[in-house]
Amino acid sequence: MLSSTIVRGDTAFPLPPVPAGTSLELAKHYTLMARSFASDDTDQWQHSKQAIRDFRPNCGADLATKLIAALHEMAPFLTNGSTGDAAINPGEFPTDLAFQMIAVAVNDALHMDTRSEWNRRLAAFDEARAADIAHAKLHGIDWGLPKEQLEAGYAMASKEVLEEDDRLGDVAGEAEDSLMEWPAPDATAFALKVLLAHGRMIDRYDDIVLAEAKHFSGRASR
Structure with a gap:
């Protein structure tokens, strides 16, 4: 899902689709967060982010979804700068390694949950x-x-x-x-x-x- 090789200079990393296995309620909030940011609906964006923060994860996929949302909140961006889809700006992180480490944590959470369910x-x-x-x-x-x-x-x-x-x-x-x-x-x-x-x-x-x-x-x- 999230690449562990993204380096500073990448202009935007589009938010990935809802991870497989994510709880339906959390998946709904995640989708609304991405859509509202892309459509400049600030109220809905803030509401969706709060709902994601308040949601208690039930599995690794939920945890990964919350981490992705946190990355987006930390460095919100659009794929074309001022237009396009909701994304994450890796350049906003203190170091390349900081973003990569979080991305790897998301990958690990998803992989563990995917294997268990498989x-x-x-x-x-x-x-x-x-x-x-x-x-x-x-x-x-x-x-x-x-x-x-x-x-x-x-x-x-x-x-x-x-x-x-x-x-x-x-x-x-x-x-x-x-x-x-x-x-x-x-x-x-x-x-x-x-x-x-x-x-x-x-x-x-x-x-x-x-x-x-x-x-x-x-x-x-x-």
């Missing part, structure tokens, strides 16, 4: 997937068998078995969606996303993988 969602996905597979095998439906044998297994299954198979499949699908929608904390997690998305022909999965590939590669595609 691990929780991954565990839920693994559990749901295992339950779906175990139920299918128990009733003669083995996804590892050739197509003909798999279809025969489904044909022999009772209505109740098929209904439960559908239910467990839906639970596993929801757990997979939840996992895919959360930012990958590292390259290993991203690789899992690529494997899950491969061959699914699901547009939103393709969009997620593309966006995170750009993030991990540090460059945009042509």
